[in-house]
Amino acid sequence: MENNPKYIPWAKPDFWGNEIKYVTDALESSWISGGAYLDRLETDFRKLLKTKHVLAVSNGTTAIHLAYLGLGLKPGDEVIVPGFAFMAAANIALHMNLKPVFAEVDAETWCLSAKNLSHYISSKTKAIVAVHTYGNVCDIDEIMKIADEHGIAVIEDCAESLFSKYKGRYCGTFGKINTFSFQATKTITTGEGGLVVTDSDELNKKMALYRSHGMDRGKKFYWHDLPGHNFRLTNFQAAIGVAQLEKTDVILIERKRVYEQYKKRLSTKDGIAFQKIKKETDPVIWAIAVKLEAKYFAQGRDKVIEQMKAKGIETRPGFYASGLLPIYESHSLPVCEDISKNVISLPSFPSLQNEDIAFICEELLKLRM
Ligand SMILES: Cc1ncc(COP(=O)(O)O)c(C=O)c1O
Numbered sequence: 001m002e003n004n005p006k007y008i009p010w011a012k013p014d015f016w017g018n019e020i021k022y023v024t025d026a027l028e029s030s031w032i033s034g035g036a037y038l039d040r041l042e043t044d045f046r047k048l049l050k051t052k053h054v055l056a057v058s059n060g061t062t063a064i065h066l067a068y069l070g071l072g073l074k075p076g077d078e079v080i081v082p083g084f085a086f087m088a089a090a091n092i093a094l095h096m097n098l099k100p101v102f103a104e105v106d107a108e109t110w111c112l113s114a115k116n117l118s119h120y121i122s123s124k125t126k127a128i129v130a131v132h133t134y135g136n137v138c139d140i141d142e143i144m145k146i147a148d149e150h151g152i153a154v155i156e157d158c159a160e161s162l163f164s165k166y167k168g169r170y171c172g173t174f175g176k177i178n179t180f181s182f183q184a185t186k187t188i189t190t191g192e193g194g195l196v197v198t199d200s201d202e203l204n205k206k207m208a209l210y211r212s213h214g215m216d217r218g219k220k221f222y223w224h225d226l227p228g229h230n231f232r233l234t235n236f237q238a239a240i241g242v243a244q245l246e247k248t249d250v251i252l253i254e255r256k257r258v259y260e261q262y263k264k265r266l267s268t269k270d271g272i273a274f275q276k277i278k279k280e281t282d283p284v285i286w287a288i289a290v291k292l293e294a295k296y297f298a299q300g301r302d303k304v305i306e307q308m309k310a311k312g313i314e315t316r317p318g319f320y321a322s323g324l325l326p327i328y329e330s331h332s333l334p335v336c337e338d339i340s341k342n343v344i345s346l347p348s349f350p351s352l353q354n355e356d357i358a359f360i361c362e363e364l365l366k367l368r369m
Pocket residue numbers: 059060061062085086088089131132157158159160180181182183192193194
């Protein structure tokens with residue numbers, strides 16, 4: 001299919017700036033593990049997010065792991081995670097013998113719902129992971145309020161929502177610890193990579209130790225203050241991130257164009273619903289996803305994915321809801337399952353051309369029955 005001249009991938013990283021120059025510079029400098037680009041990436045994000053501390057890490061999953069370690073979560077502690085989302089927060093919970101408690105999402109925004117959130121809280125709950133799915137933003141004020149009332153930490157998982165704003169403020173600046181991913185499809189990429197962000201000096205110090213085997217270089221070599229891990233990002237990966245960040249304006253303009261083009265062509269069509277964007281939210285949509293109504297797409301979402309593939313268009317299903325995945329202990333969450341079974345995400349990357357979007361939309365609309 002990739003050889004078909006009409007093949008349109010679901011995602012593609014775009015390099016519009018100094019990526020090759022900076023990577024070459026990092027390699028030539030011989031600083032390939034730590035180095036100046038790592039420092040710069042952390043500083044640039046600290047300034048952008050107006051946050052006190054930023055730690056670059058190997059990916060968005062280790063970022064969550066580090067957040068759990070920073071909070072001192074212990075086996076048996078409960079972590080509330082959405083039942084519809086990419087499951088990194090649940091997987092790391094299981095790795096640490098924590099219990100992921102799956103919560104319902106909002107039927108319109110598809111993000112963790114604040115409405116019945118307190119029902120999932122028990123005396124063992126230590127954290128709520130607010131995943132800002134597809135670039136939309138959870139009702140974070142309400143979630144923070146509930147968490148504060150119960151003395152529970154909020155971790156914002158912003159892997160899919162870099163640059164999205166809530167009430168004019170970047171997401172990733174509300175929770176106690178917040179995480180980002182720079183995986184290949186993400187809004188800014190370093191191939192694999194991520195960030196952990198916090199305003200707490202104490203949490204940052206602890207997470208910095210966990211990131212690198214519990215060793216504090218300022219003290220003694222090979223002295224382990226705690227049983228840490230290696231969650232470090234490399235300098236040449238950071239070099240790509242620094243170059244990408246310099247092109248933020250272009251990336252955002254192009255991502256917004258792609259989203260608007262899809263909206264223009266699909267939002268008024270029967271049988272197709274977009275994720276609701278609330279008035280408080282100014283999102284940078286990472287993956288443009290639509291929910292297909294069974295009345296119009298009687299063949300079902302999975303068949304639609306096959307039919308689109310036959311036209312040379314790569315799409316993806318919605319995430320499997322927790323209740324549909326046997327590896328998790330999850331009660332049935334009807335809203336999560338409905339979204340999971342009916343959502344399809346469409347090619348979404350900044351260099352996607354308007355004529356390709358027109359073709360994708362036409363082909364999708366032709367599949368209505
Ligand atoms: C919401 C969410 N959290 C965490 C991750 C994990 O990030 P990474 O792939 O960088 O480990 C992803 C996926 O990439 C994600 O979409």
